[in-house]
Amino acid sequence: LCGCGLLGVGIWLSVSQGNFATFSPSFPSLSAANLVIAIGTIIMVTGFLGCLGAIKENKCLLLSFFIVLLIILLAELILLILFFVYMDKVNENAKQDLKEGLKLYNTENNVGLKNAWNIIQAEMHCCGVTDYKDWYLVLGENTVPDRCCIENSEDCGRNSTNTNLVWKTGCYEKVKMWFDENKHILGTVGMCILIMQILGMAFSMTLFQQIHRTGKKYDA
Numbered sequence: 001l002c003g004c005g006l007l008g009v010g011i012w013l014s015v016s017q018g019n020f021a022t023f024s025p026s027f028p029s030l031s032a033a034n035l036v037i038a039i040g041t042i043i044m045v046t047g048f049l050g051c052l053g054a055i056k057e058n059k060c061l062l063l064s065f066f067i068v069l070l071i072i073l074l075a076e077l078i079l080l081i082l083f084f085v086y087m088d089k090v091n092e093n094a095k096q097d098l099k100e101g102l103k104l105y106n107t108e109n110n111v112g113l114k115n116a117w118n119i120i121q122a123e124m125h126c127c128g129v130t131d132y133k134d135w136y137l138v139l140g141e142n143t144v145p146d147r148c149c150i151e152n153s154e155d156c157g158r159n160s161t162n163t164n165l166v167w168k169t170g171c172y173e174k175v176k177m178w179f180d181e182n183k184h185i186l187g188t189v190g191m192c193i194l195i196m197q198i199l200g201m202a203f204s205m206t207l208f209q210q211i212h213r214t215g216k217k218y219d220a
Contacts, residue, residue, distance in 0.1 A: 003044025010037030042072070050200060054207060062208045069201050073194075095172055098129045102138045105145070121147040124178070126171035132163065134170070 014033035046068050053061030083090060105114050121127055127148035128134030135144040142159050148166045149156040157166065179186065 001047075003040050003042070003047050006036055006040030007044055008040075010034070010040050046072070050204060053204070057207070057211050059208055059211050062204045062211075066201050066204045066208070069197050069204075073197050073201075076194075095129055098172065099134055102129065102134055105138055118145060118147045120171055121145065121167070122152070124171060124174045125150075125167050126169050126174040127167040128170050129172050130170040131168060132166050132170075 010033050014037065046065065049061050049065040049068065052058070053065055101113060102117075105117060127144055132144050132148055135148070136142070139145070139157075144157040144166055146152055146154065146157045150165055150167060
C-alpha cells in the first residue's frame with residue numbers, strides 16, 4: 001500500500017509539476033517525481049512478493065522477497081560507506097555539477113531547472129551554489145536572480161551593487177546545515193527503515209522454514 005501510494009504521488013508530481021526538474025545537468029532524469037516513482041515501484045514490487053508469498057505460503061515467493069530485501073539492504077550499506085569514505089570528493093563534484101547547472105538557468109527547454117533554483121533560493125534564503133557571486137558568470141556582473149533578494153521584487157536582482165540586499169550564504173551550505181540540524185530525525189527514520197527490513201527478512205525466513213518443515217511444495 002505504501003508503494004502504491006508513493007507511485008501515485010510520483011505520477012501526480014510528474015504530470016502536474018512536470019516543469020519542476022532537477023538541479024543537475026549531469027543527471028537530468030534525477031528529479032523529485034522520478035525518484036518517488038522509482039522508490040514507490042521498488043516498495044510495491046517487494047511488498048507484493050512478501051504479501052503474496054505469505055498468503056499463498058509459497059516458498060519461492062518468500063525466498064525472492066528475502067533476496068530482494070537483502071540486496072536492497074546491502075546496497076544501502078555500501079552506498080552509505082562509500083559516501084562517508086569519499087565525502088570530500090562527493091562535495092566537490094556536487095558543487096561543480098551544480099555550478100554547471102547554473103549556466104542553463106535562462107536557456108530554452110530548461111524551465112524546470114530555473115523553477116527549481118527559484119524555489120530553493122526563496123525557501124532557504126540562499127543564493128548561488130557557494131555564494132551569490134556564482135551568478136555573475138551566468139547573468140552578468142552584479143546581477144543575480146530576483147529570488148536572491150532579501151526583499152523580493154521585480155528586477156531587484158539586476159545590477160545589484162548593494163550586496164546587503166541579497167542573501168550571502170550559498171544554497172549548498174544551507175542544505176548541508178539543514179541536514180545537520182535534522183540529522184537526529186533523519187537517523188531515526190533510517191533506523192526505523194533498517195529495522196523494518198531486518199524484521200521482514202526474519203519473518204520471511206521463519207515462514208519459509210515453517211512451510212518447509214510441513215512439507216508444502218511450491219504450488220501457488
